[in-house]
Amino acid sequence: MLRVVSRDEKEYFQVNLQNGILFVKETIDRELLCPGIQLCIIALQVIVDKPVQMYRVDIEIEDINDNRPAFPSFVSNLVISELMPAGSRFHVEGAVDPDLGTNAITNYELSASDFFALDFQKYMNQIRSLELVLKKYIDREKQSVHNLTLTAYDGGKPRLSGTCEIIITVEDANDNAPTFNQPFYQASVIENAPKGSLVIKIKATDLDQGKNGDLLYTFSKTGKEDIDRVFSLDKHTGEIKVIGEVDFEQAQMYEIQIDAVDNGDVQLVGHCKVLVTVVDVNDNPPEMTVTSLAISVAEDSPQGTTVAIISIHDQDSGLNGKVSCDIVGFSPFKIHPAFKGDFSITVNGKLDREINSHYEVVIVARDEGTPPLSVSDTLKIDISDVNDNAPLFQKSYDTIFIKENNPPGSHVYTASASDPDVGQNSFITYSISDITVDGIPISSYVSINPENGKVFALISFDHEQVTYFQCHIKATDAGLPPLNSNLTLNIFIEDINDNAPTFMPLFPLLTLKISKSIQPGQLITKVRAVDIDSGYNALISYNFKNPAGKTPFTITPHTGEIGLKHPFTDLDEEYRLIVVARDHGEPAMTAVTEIVISLVESGEEILYDNQESKGITEEFTEANIYLVVAICIISSVFLITLIAFTVLRWQKCRDEVNDLKENYKSCSNTGGSWVYSQQTQYRVCSNSLQRKSDLIVFTPNNSQMPNNGENGNQPGALLNPSYQPKHPNPDWRYSASLKAAMQGAVHMEGAAVLRGAAVGLEQQWPTVSSATAEPEGGEVSPPVGAGVNCNSWTFKYGPGNQKQPVPQIPPDFPENFIIPGSPAIISIRQDQPSAQAQKSNFITFGKKEETKKKKKKKKGNKNQEKANNNAADNNDQ
Incomplete structure (x- = not known):
């Protein structure tokens, strides 16, 4: 994820991602890249991801001596009046070398001459003027033409040179050239100065008289051609005014070569230089470039995570070019200054996609000029989801009722959970925890559809076997790591009336003998039926089925006790009673048993024909036997405790009596x-x-x-x-x-x-x-x-x-x-x-x-x- 970002359009450098070597991608011509700039630096931004780190690489392009000094023309013609005194100076156009520093022009050499010598002056380590100096008077009659060779040398290794041939023609003409009152002028102009603004006024004088003393001011032909686009020179007064756009960002200083020419037959020229410095004003707003490092930012990103990089450039200088960067309004992001003109946007708070999934961060860059200028940009940041929310049920427990004898595979419940996450983090699957119900795995009772949470009954439930059990449903999302939550489902099996009453013991016919002398209201026998259902389905009532004639017996509906309603007659011998046990279910279910009652004379014992039928009158059921055994055990424990307490008290009393006897003997x-x-x-x-x-x-x-x-x-x-x-x-x-x-x-x-x-x-x-x-x-x-x-x-x-x-x-x-x-x-x-x-x-x-x-x-x-x-x-x- 290493990237190299350059401010220039061309990418001169590239990084080998295998070994990290920075190599030159395209040939660099320093003179084209940084014309006229002493220090040529290419700024690169190196961005490394995971974690995001930013580095700045400044590459200095060193100059090599790859350019020869070159004169504007191979032949330069110069006309000199013979009247020119010794020491007269004549401007010669110098050579140009695009190289800088030691590779630039460092020296000029003139071919041997008895009349002319070469004089050049350096300004700020650069040769600004090149002049021929007349050593002594020349005589046109002796030599009317002088051929000189001017050679320019640079300081490189190897040293390169360029030559120009100077042809000097000696004429008899005006012998006094115009002279400026000072050879060097300095002036300043405010950037964006209005047209017509006066920059400076120069003045030259000529000792000649007449037309040889009339002077005209012109821009030197050796100066830059774009000077006349910015400034104007009044040829009569020497006033320099602004006629174009003065832009500090294009040129911080102008060097103007001015000539003063007389009107003699042979025109003489005087030279001077004017250096115009441009004063910067805050007229350029900052230029901002925002580079986003990721399509989206994870919501669990820690503080300090770099989101984007901002590059800001202001063409102004000083405080006008000093820029600060801020975020408008409240935002979980903040800006950190990285390098000069570079800033990074980092996470400064907790991100929650479920609360805000998108941020529009307004970035404002403002310089410190007067008045300050600013520029703004909007960075859109999307928050990506992470699995930070577990599936959530509406409630942690629920209760359902299933009627017994339900068809297997029937749908009994639907579990529903929600997850505020998105994507696979919100994809929920349902499962049932592995538990056992009375030693049977719950997977034998119910199952759940993992996709929609529907719960199905796998078997037909029987209330008499299972009345209640719990089911733990787990909802799990598909995030990494997965999160889950549980729902406790209480399942009750509702009873239906699916079991008929059963008489105890299980005999359809019961025969018994009773005495005729029994009195009305006395208990004859008692029937008992049981129903394994529950509730009203197990509530049993007893009655006689189609009693033949007026029967002398009556039955208690709730207890099943059969008693005598009125005394027997002498003719009564045998009765057949059909007892019906009916439950209170919907629909009601019944059981029928028959009791044959034979009447015997007084004094005879009541006998049962069937030994097994004795259980009808027995009051003790299995549950009653357990109750009696429990009472006996509790009574035995109480009796043993009482005996132990009595023995201990008697022992204590005996000890006290013995102590009393001892005290009696002593006292x-x-x-x-x-x-x-x-x-x-x-x-x-x-x-x-x-x-x-x-x-x-x-x-x-x-x-x-x-x-x-x-x-x-x-x-x-x-x-x-x-x-x-x-x-x-x-x-x-x-x-x-x-x-x-x-x-x-x-x-x-x-x-x-x-x-x-x-x-x-x-x-x-x-x-x-x-x-x-x-x-x-x-x-x-x-x-x-x-x-x-x-x-x-x-x-x-x-x-x-x-x-x-x-x-x-x-x-x-x-x-x-x-x-x-x-x-x-x-x-x-x-x-x-x-x-x-x-x-x-x-x-x-x-x-x-x-x-x-x-x-x-x-x-x-x-x-x-x-x-x-x-x-x-x-x-x-």
């Missing part, structure tokens, strides 16, 4: 407690390991019973089974302290009872009782115990809250007397124990047998007072 202390003669003790020890207090009662381990019938004050009298305790007076009164304690009482949170004697009579008493003089009266005191909060005590009577007799207290017992008898129920709340309870952490109750039974009322009252005092002391303690 047992008889010191300070009241004991009876048998040393039987009740001890309640608080367990620091338990958060909640337990009720712990140790029954006296005394198995000895008295032989006599006294139950009075004998030891173990309360343990006698024959002992009948008396009920206490129901009119018990509570003391003020007990009432206050009962208001803040806390219910017992947990209790555990340990019984010591197997034969002990279990009775529940108040913990401490202050007996009155009469058995019917009494007052319950607060609980006794050191450091125990009285607010945490509750009191109960014995079983069933029966009232128990109040034991009598011997008068000789100590103050801290505790009533003997059945175990007391004590609830100790340890949430807020007192300080002394925290130290002692146990309570001991003592028991002694009574030695004597006090029968006197007075003495009993005294004992009761002592007991009250003891209870008060125990409270204080």
Whole structure:
């Protein structure tokens, strides 16, 4: 894709694309290509594609000495008056060499002469004037004609030369030539100056008089011929004016040779030069050339991709020739300066063909002159498509319903996807993802036309086998790389009434015997039919078909239960019932079974003639059996969990009891407690390991019973089974302290009872009782115990809250007397124990047998007072 672009019409150079060698295609003549230009440069643009890169190659054409100096004519005639003084100068037309530099004319040589010498002056390294200088007076009479040979040499290697023969004729004539006041004039003119504009005025003088002193100004014949097209010279005044078009782009400077000729018999001529410089003005708009590198630009082109190259040239100079290039309006492209006068258009934003497939970029080139000149051009850029858009379904999922028993190959759905791309990028093919439905490939169920997306059912579906499955449709375009999207198609198989009901079990005739004594409303039997359809198609109703006469039986339409409508008569022996099971489909389908009912006398068992027909009355179907098995399994798991929980709780309780026994052994202390003669003790020890207090009662381990019938004050009298305790007076009164304690009482949170004697009579008493003089009266005191909060005590009577007799207290017992008898129920709340309870952490109750039974009322009252005092002391303690 390498290209070489030249501004010139001819292509002088060409590149060998195989080895990259730049070679000359056509012969280059520097003098024709760059006439009068010192530095001849041919500018080439080298463009390389993929990626696009641009290079500039400046080729300098070097001059070779291929041209000889040439004079305008081979013979030059010159007439010189003999009166010309020594040192007179005579202009000689020089040779012309189109070569430049060292190859141009560098020297002139004149053949040997005693009268003439050659004089030339260089201006800007170029010989501008060539003159013959008269060495001494000449004498026409001695020699009237002088033949000289003028040779021009260039500086090339080898050096080339050209010759011209000068024939000088000596005449006797005017001996004073006109003379300009200065040999060299400089002037300037504005480009595009109007015609008639004065450029400069020159003046010459002649020392002769008369007609030999009359001067006429003319353009020298040795000057350029096109001077008189641009300028005019007044032959009398010497004014130079503009008569043509002054164009800076054609000539930046004019060199005018002017002669002043007198009117003598032999005209003498004076010479001068006028250099006219053309001042540039901004009169040329930029010239723009746009080279597009591609027919279209891909929409995924990255930023910086070169789209086109712009070459701009302005013939003006300076700021008038300095050009800037811009894009008008918003565009995803921008311009980058490459080289002098060259610019590139690159991608500067994201391109999307689906939004804009064509751009018209307006390019404006503007110079910096005053006023600025500009030129514009429109570059049409087409955006080519790339596969950047996947096919798109209107929705990602859809649902269809197919009625069962559909014909195979029927069209059931059309998938449609759209792709905003074009060409092959928008060519969509459809396919179905490979999945399985119950182990069967989905390709066995449905297929799809890859071109139009039509979905076909390959088989006739059966709702009883397949009710629902999913189909994943993929739409893929033909781009590179291909893009795709998916559609999930939910396919439901609709049920139709294609299955008739079936009686269970599958016997067309059922025979059974029933007793004649059966009562109306009683269930005789039950029929059941199943329909493998679903919905209303499987909803079955039962009825009798053409019942003969008035049948005494009735059937429930929804359950199929056959019952007796009215009692049998003595003449009834056998009935034949035809039961019809009908579903609710459209159209409805039926099943028929026959039941033969034989009537037997009372007391006979109902027998079935067909063992297989027992299934009609069986309530348990296969599904019911599964349900029963599941219930049994769940119940078994629950029972095992309950047993395990009970065992763990019992183990924990046993561990707590063992810990309690250990604590009891460690906290047992008889010191300070009241004991009876048998040393039987009740001890309640608080367990620091338990958060909640337990009720712990140790029954006296005394198995000895008295032989006599006294139950009075004998030891173990309360343990006698024959002992009948008396009920206490129901009119018990509570003391003020007990009432206050009962208001803040806390219910017992947990209790555990340990019984010591197997034969002990279990009775529940108040913990401490202050007996009155009469058995019917009494007052319950607060609980006794050191450091125990009285607010945490509750009191109960014995079983069933029966009232128990109040034991009598011997008068000789100590103050801290505790009533003997059945175990007391004590609830100790340890949430807020007192300080002394925290130290002692146990309570001991003592028991002694009574030695004597006090029968006197007075003495009993005294004992009761002592007991009250003891209870008060125990409270204080």
